[in-house]
Amino acid sequence: MATVDRLYALYNIIDDAKDKAGEHETEFQEILTGVKGGAGERRLTSQFIARFFHHFPSQQEQALNALFDLCEDDDVAIRKQAIKDLPTLCRDKPELVAKVADILAQLLQMEDTGEVATVHNSLLTLLKMDSKGTLTGLFYQMEHSDDELVRERCIRFLHGKVRVLGPQVLTTDVENLIVTEAKKVLQVVSSEEELSCMMGVLRELKMYKSVKGFQQLVDLVAEQVDFTRTLDTTDTESTHRVVSCVKQALPLFSSQVRSTQFIEYMWREVVPALDDHLEAMDNGALVLEVLKILAELVPHAGNVEEIVNKITVIYHKLLEVMPLPPEGDAATEALEGGVSLEFSRVECLLYTFHQLAKQHNEFLTADQQRLKDFRIRLQYFARVSQAYQKRLREALANKTGDELKTEENKIKLIALKTTANINVLIKDLFHQPPSYKASISLSWKPVTSSGGKSMTNGAEKRHTPITFDSNTSPKSQKTERQIYAPPRDKYSQRAGQYSGGGGGGGNFRGQGRGGRGRGIGFPGSRGAYYRGGFRGRRGGFRGGY
Known part of the structure; x- marks a missing residue:
């Protein structure tokens, strides 16, 4: 197990070799043993792995796992260092981006705000490096994570960052990827906030800035509501979900994008329940929410039946x-x-x-x-x-x-x-x-x-x-x-x-x-602190390494 002094010596050997650095595989393997050392050794090991990773293809899987271990270290400073170093590994290995983004997405469940900010910075670096690969990793967690907190924070991260990414990052291919994956995520969101954030992501896309785009978003919301199904208004969670979905369409309606279908559905399925079920269950807040939605729908309904x-x-x-x-x-x-x-x-x-x-x-x-x-x-x-x-x-x-x-x-x-x-x-x-x-x-x-x-x-x-x-x-x-x-x-x-x-x-x-x-009607829990569930999920990412 390498000490701090030995790690510096190994660093100098490999660094001095310049173009022949790859010949010093034994020295790099010894650097990897630093993950079992003290705090100083572990922090240096993280930095040196990032520095020499691309020189040793045969050792990259072991090096990657060593860095993942450091992301779960007991020392917060070491965790932050490893998180900061992860994007460096992807500069010469773009095929790693989705895997690293997936791991970073899982780390969003950390409780320390400073660590979460470090994860955000690393994810943003990856987005600018390879947006499609990064989004693939993020969306995998949004769609498949059993941890509600991970899914929620992934959605909120994307919602907060998509508006600051320029056209060089949000290309047509990237926007198409976001739309395809967002439709899947909308099927599993568990709160009104998650639904709102995901719709907010879509509204930021260039393809949805036109009247045609607004209509497409309205149609997407209509799919979530499903006008063909009968609503069980005795189930307040189902009613909450419909209300939450319709609210996402309200800002999109205009004289060119009509709300007629939504009005007819609300009148057929929800309005009769105002007296029969919702009021009887003393759910005054939900009744008022429905009345507000009706008030916002009618100006853009056109000629209603x-x-x-x-x-x-x-x-x-x-x-x-x-x-x-x-x-x-x-x-x-x-x-x-x-x-x-x-x-x-x-x-x-x-x-x-x-x-x-x-x-x-x-x-x-x-x-x-x-x-x-x-x-x-x-x-x-x-x-x-x-x-x-x-x-x-x-x-x-x-x-x-x-x-x-x-x-x-x-x-x-x-x-x-x-x-x-x-x-x-x-x-x-x-x-x-x-x-x-x-x-x-x-x-x-x-x-x-x-x-x-x-x-x-x-x-x-x-x-x-x-x-x-x-x-x-x-x-x-x-x-x-x-x-x-x-x-x-x-x-x-x-x-x-x-x-x-x-x-x-x-x-x-x-x-x-x-x-x-x-209140959107998807039961779930925030899950345990990340140390209890982070290990063992590495292999679950569909991209694999």
């Missing part, structure tokens, strides 16, 4: 969450105890109704009694909503930028946007006849320049209270009537949870969305 039936369904669900004004003693009780209204659901349902009714604007006007009843409800909801907005503005007045970033104030900002959106839609429906021209930015969607404008026009602008009179329109209303009592102490952390990004937003009553969870 059985439009009157769909409007009727939404209309009746609106009646459930938009009550008639209280009267007599009930009104007094409301004044004393406040009211509890489901603003988040109302925003979703009202927006969906508004979008669908554009295609059949006689729905309300064809029945004057229905119109009158609906407007009484809208008027009451608008008054409470406006009073709610006033309280929210007062609570947010004079807050600094940092103060507005607290969780409580984020929730209040979402609440302000939600109530503003509701009032904009109600005002449109109070036109004579009802109008369907208003445009809003849904409260849970990320704020953009257009969304910011909508916030200004909605949340920051005071509205004249909306009242119903069969002989007048909102424009002729000059004086404020006495408003109903606003909600008292109904807005708190229990009122909902704010979550950034496309799937966030508050639920102003009941529970908001929870954390990430593992």
